[in-house]
Amino acid sequence: MADERELTVKELAEHVGGRLVGPDSIAIVRVASLEAAGDKEIAYVEDAKHFDSARASQATCLIVPENFAFTRSGQAAIVVARPKLAFARIAALLHPQKRREPEVHSSAVIAASANVALNVYVGPGAAIGDHTTVGARTRIEAGVVIGDNVTIGVDCVLHPNVSLYDDVTIGDRVVLHAGVCIGADGFGYVRDDMGYHKFPQIGTVVIEDDVELGAHTCVDRGALGRTRIGRGTKIDNLVQVGHNVDIGERVVIASQTGISGSVIIEDDCVIGGQVGFGDHIRVQSGAVIGSKAGILPGKIVRPGVWWGVPIIPLAEYKRRNAHLGRLPELLQELKELQRRLDELERK
């Protein structure tokens, strides 16, 4: 997935503001796990329970926390406050996103009225509609279909077979994985005797900067207004985002979660996988919702950790679950009480 560079441990230590221990001119080309790392590879350890594995690691360089005690001399190490974070930043340096030479493949179909920056990549069979704008250095892979009046920022990556409907706006540095679908009609109908009439689904979608959406995730357009995904939010595969949903900044949502219409999720929330949201819910900033939870329509979810269907505070959920496990003996005890009472009454 990535090209490789070669950098010295000194350069890497400087990049993350870490303190270098051991030799400083050794070359590193790749990140790896503690177990797999070998020559020219860098690994990290953060949790003290992995310190022994770290000491056994064959990595050319280790990223370690302050409280790590070295036993082996000769190995290079970078000491930092947050090794995992430093590892992620070094990985981004060693394994930059795949680059494509600017090119519009001859089989791509771009409307005459579209405004595509000169240095973008447009892969085989991609299609770009009327009055659509694509920013500099954006990479549009094969089979991507982009509608009319779409705006896409700079440095984005649209992986294969992404579909963008008309009128959608995508910020800068947005990554859309394969099969992402943005701007399909929301699910709203009005029933009469004959059947269902579509409630108008004529709004828009705004995806802000630095958002990443997983494969096959769907974001529906607003019915009348807009659906929004805020800056820096990360969403996993196969997630459903309904019409007029408003997701704040730096929200994380795991796979297969479904969010009904007009839900608001404020900044910095963390949502597990397979969670279900009824419509018109507001999740307040900083709330954490466990996987498989279900939230009733209209609910306001305060900061804290929540779980269950319908959701309750995590501590309460755990207590309730423990009680549930005791139900059989509880029934037993109740019967025993009845027996004793019978006896007493007989006396």
Added chain:
Amino acid sequence: MADERELTVKELAEHVGGRLVGPDSIAIVRVASLEAAGDKEIAYVEDAKHFDSARASQATCLIVPENFAFTRSGQAAIVVARPKLAFARIAALLHPQKRREPEVHSSAVIAASANVALNVYVGPGAAIGDHTTVGARTRIEAGVVIGDNVTIGVDCVLHPNVSLYDDVTIGDRVVLHAGVCIGADGFGYVRDDMGYHKFPQIGTVVIEDDVELGAHTCVDRGALGRTRIGRGTKIDNLVQVGHNVDIGERVVIASQTGISGSVIIEDDCVIGGQVGFGDHIRVQSGAVIGSKAGILPGKIVRPGVWWGVPIIPLAEYKRRNAHLGRLPELLQELKELQRRLDELERK
């Protein structure tokens, strides 16, 4: 998503059989929400709790129910029995589905034996197989792949990257959102010592008139017979419909629900999101199933409202849930009873 027309409030009132109040020649170009509506825009109010917002709305015209009391003169209003329904019908008039000029894009690949009506649109890179028929005015967007022996009716819309396997039948006015997949093999195997052998998946799929399927929804082909989705049924995004499922007319199914093989859902049922169906279930006409419910294989679900895993009547579910919340105090009370009994027995 839509072109715009300009119509007078009089024309709109006539279209929905409503009574016009106020000036009758004002032009309207767009529907909007009560809050956002302004010049040349029409909004609606139905629920009395929104009457104050309606009176404050800057909409050029309001659609209102009989019991709405006007306070502002000069504003146009259309009085109808069901404002939301009238609003939906007016929106369909003002914002008709996107039209494409009839065209087969030069990069589309259509089999010589296919029978495609003259006035269809086939977008860039779409592929249509042998002996496949496409009806008049149907719109096939870029990247759609249609197999052999497929029949598609008139006035359908197939959004980008839809995949239709061989032998599938699609009625008239069907809308398939981006990435819909119809006719993949059902999930059926027979195990022996060596592993799994595929049970034959050689049936078909029939999608009747006026069906709408959400993005990335999958409808598997019948194993031996057919999978059917009845007229006027509406299905949301990322729904799984297994082999030999039979869904009736005017059924509504929300996002991420999964329906196992040979399930029957009769006419006019309403199914929430993330519901799971075991195989061979029959849901009787008019039943309503709450989101995240789970239904055991072979179950017959009678009319009424159902919830939970496994499903029980909604009223019972609510009662049980209330009792669950009382479990801790119940345990407390049990202990207190034991203490009192101990004391009594000691005497």
Added chain:
Amino acid sequence: MADERELTVKELAEHVGGRLVGPDSIAIVRVASLEAAGDKEIAYVEDAKHFDSARASQATCLIVPENFAFTRSGQAAIVVARPKLAFARIAALLHPQKRREPEVHSSAVIAASANVALNVYVGPGAAIGDHTTVGARTRIEAGVVIGDNVTIGVDCVLHPNVSLYDDVTIGDRVVLHAGVCIGADGFGYVRDDMGYHKFPQIGTVVIEDDVELGAHTCVDRGALGRTRIGRGTKIDNLVQVGHNVDIGERVVIASQTGISGSVIIEDDCVIGGQVGFGDHIRVQSGAVIGSKAGILPGKIVRPGVWWGVPIIPLAEYKRRNAHLGRLPELLQELKELQRRLDELERK
């Protein structure tokens, strides 16, 4: 979905090692259900509860178990130990997978450095990247996009609009249904004050021989190592397989299940639909997990049948559920005990 051949009942009986009863030269062209089968068609019966339907069947030939008692003479029958398995094997013979003449469509785009066997089929608009290898007789349908350095074995079928990222390895006889996505980035980030940094997602995916993946199923690439799906495993539609997951051989996973990072599922497990796995779970060989179950991170699941959220043994789940249904009367009994105690104490 399939071409048809004509074979005699004798040939079919020999193919499955069955004992032929009745005439032996009758021709069969198609498999069918007991109810629908007619002239030149073969059906099967295995369960004694369907013996009456079998006797009423108009099928030209029946596949039956040893304990089936014939009442009609003249009809052909094949007697075997496992009729359903024999039926599946006969179906595979009568309805072989669709064959395509070897051809690379003129609109397909194949990198000059790719190594594609001579007798493959590559459909309209498919794209194959640099240094990618495709084995003999593999069928790549329209709209499939394959990245760089991908290895695909022989006799595979990639249905329309499949997306394979770079560096993925696919074995022999693998079937990927429409929209399958393999190799997208896993969902891993490290948070700092500014927001989320991507944890490196630079590993690979290995799909072994004879695997079948359902429509729109996603398999993410390993973060540092690899994600693996073992030989002969079958996965349904819309399933999520996270980074570094290791799934063994002959595992079956139903629709919409989600598997978090680093989960291990050993050989011969059976997983229901809509199941949710936390990360770092190990499911031991032979375990069966019911639909909609939820499993906590880090859990070791021993062989046996499991259900519920969080999972417990099926027998315990059933008992608990029965107790839950008795909660209201339990509360009633508790009150009655209190009343009786009050009375006793008063005396």
